[in-house]
Amino acid sequence: MTTSIIILTHNQLPLTYKCLQSIREHTQDYELIVIDNGSTDGTVDYLNAQPDVIVHVNHENLGFAKGCNQGIELAKGETILFLNNDTIVTEHWLENMLTVLYENERVGMVGPVTNYTSGHQQIPVTYSDLSGLDSFARRHCEENAGCYTDVRRLVGFCLLVKRSVLDEIGCFDEVFGLGNFEDDDLCLRALRSGYLLRVVYDSYIHHIGHATMNHLQGTNLGILLQQNRHRASEKWGKDIHQLIYKPLMKVSLCMITKDAEMMLCRSLESILDEVDEIIIVDLGSTDNTVEIAKNYTPHVFIFPDQKDEEAPYRYAFAQATEPYVIWQEQGQVFTSKFIKKLCSLKFTLEDDQDKVDIIDDTFLLRRAAGFKMPTRHKGERIH
Missing domain, CATH: 3.90.550.10 (Spore Coat Polysaccharide Biosynthesis Protein SpsA; Chain A)
Structure with missing residues (x-):
């Protein structure tokens, strides 16, 4: 070269x-x-x-x-x-x-x-x-x-x-x-x-x-x-x-899990370095999902599965403490293109935008703007 x-x-x-x-x-x-x-x-x-x-x-x-x-x-x-x-x-x-x-x-x-x-x-x-x-x-x-x-x-x-x-x-x-x-x-x-x-x-x-x-x-x-x-x-x-040298915008990552031990590590490691806190809400896994999640964050919560699909998402959102929230599916692996766009937003975003689309139907949501169901989960359930 x-x-x-x-x-x-x-x-x-x-x-x-x-x-x-x-x-x-x-x-x-x-x-x-x-x-x-x-x-x-x-x-x-x-x-x-x-x-x-x-x-x-x-x-x-x-x-x-x-x-x-x-x-x-x-x-x-x-x-x-x-x-x-x-x-x-x-x-x-x-x-x-x-x-x-x-x-x-x-x-x-x-x-x-x-x-x-x-x-x-x-x-x-x-x-x-x-x-x-x-x-x-x-x-x-x-x-x-x-x-x-x-x-x-x-x-x-x-x-x-x-x-x-x-x-x-x-x-x-x-x-x-x-x-x-x-x-x-x-x-x-x-x-x-x-x-x-x-x-x-x-x-x-x-x-x-x-x-x-x-x-x-x-x-x-x-x-x-x-x-x-x-x-x-x-x-x-x-x-x-x-x-x-401006302070970077801080982000909470929220994820709903159930029996995800085979995919959880790869998902979280694809974004681990770019978020400031991770919130995991588990729907009653019978494998090692919860134990694996605790290796990445102390914020792991057990939430019994129920008919109200939005309930665990609202609960996860309520646990987040950073100004912005991003949702990740339990098997989703973020690409380098996605991470680059997220880092750009963390550097440029002013703290007055309620929702910012990134790519692949994933968005940043300003926590003060209130809960919004992640697009990919509408009408879907984690089994």
Whole structure:
């Protein structure tokens, strides 16, 4: 699987040289695409002399978002990596990120840890100059092999994205001009589409930080940050970081069971991680259904079967405590498409919608709106 590595340059040739050399030393199965944004220090001549680099030259600085989008148009890979030129990569950096990115189809974007960035990806380091970089990175990655964490925000200094995700949510928004907040904007769109974002702890990259921004003539980084924060707020109607870190809507799962021991585990495990409480109302099972259910939730209730079909459903609904309720049949297995849609709703739903259809006749019901019989059970009974 080829990864298209997209790097933007604007002068800073010594940094670009070190970055490309580190990629060549520590990376396999990739293509290099460099978008130059108006360099005047010999960067373009150097890039044009590199046989393994696809070069696109802009005669002026068109900004980070525009340059990255130009790179995407040139890219042939199924996976796109956006990488700053003020970085130095280390052993197994890309392959370890790819492992996490494709471990789950719901993962949309991943990033490494580093010595310098904002947010969750910065870790303490013990080296003081680049001579100690490789040994530190090797030790850190061995100690954190296979480790990752879900986050709400990844920083664009090194961002690995499935191309299919970009096809769905769109590329960088060029309204952010020279740069900053376009990565936050992309993360928010991914989250609102139900994708997971992960930091990969066994991928380490050295990052200088703001190497280009700090040398742009006539540009003040603080003013640019303020301007783009305002642009993001205008676009989304609220501070973008408030939206990224907003509390997720909470959901109770309700299920009516009877003699379901052969199917219960598979049903519950298909949604277990995405709900905040599980309510099981059993109609008098004679097998191990109740014992199995108690492995997943303490909220298991015995409700004698009776002629009133709606009674156990009303009872289950009454036990729920979270703002929204979702119904699951005892043999129903939710697909990844369903889970992705549910996660999107948890991120975007305002607490004033009484009923929200998901897919396959399944819906979220606001508990305050009152009981509503699940569609699939109307006219049916569990035997």
